[in-house]
Amino acid sequence: YFPGPNSFTGEDVLELQGHGGPIVLDMLLKRCLELGCRLARPGEFSERAFLNDKLDLAQAEAIADLIEASSAQAARNALRSLQGAFSQR
Known part of the structure; x- marks a missing residue:
């Protein structure tokens, strides 16, 4: 729980x-x-996290990018975004 x-x-x-x-x-x-x-639904947990201000838009999109990554570099970039590298502080 x-x-x-x-x-x-x-x-x-x-x-x-x-x-x-x-x-x-x-x-x-x-x-x-x-x-x-x-x-x-696919993406529902990310959607709920975004709607509840647990993720910003860049981080929510990074989850989709990570799932769709076709190379190690693309996955690393998505992880950086998910960790907040491109989010406003």
């Missing part, structure tokens, strides 16, 4: 870690969905 505002998104977050093989993890996921949980 990660209470807001100290979580990545700035919101209360519960993270489950299931130990076992794929069948056990699938059972855990299905049960969570039955109880009303839903899967996060």
Whole structure:
């Protein structure tokens, strides 16, 4: 459990870690969905962090750049941006 505002998104977050093989993890996921949980959309955690002022726009875009990086240099540049190298202080 990660209470807001100290979580990545700035919101209360519960993270489950299931130990076992794929069948056990699938059972855990299905049960969570039955109880009303839903899967996060791609980029949703970054979006929520941005909306809650935990990331600025340059950092939020850097996450997408890091995911899409096609070279080590591109990944390093994205990491620098994510760490705030290009953010206003």
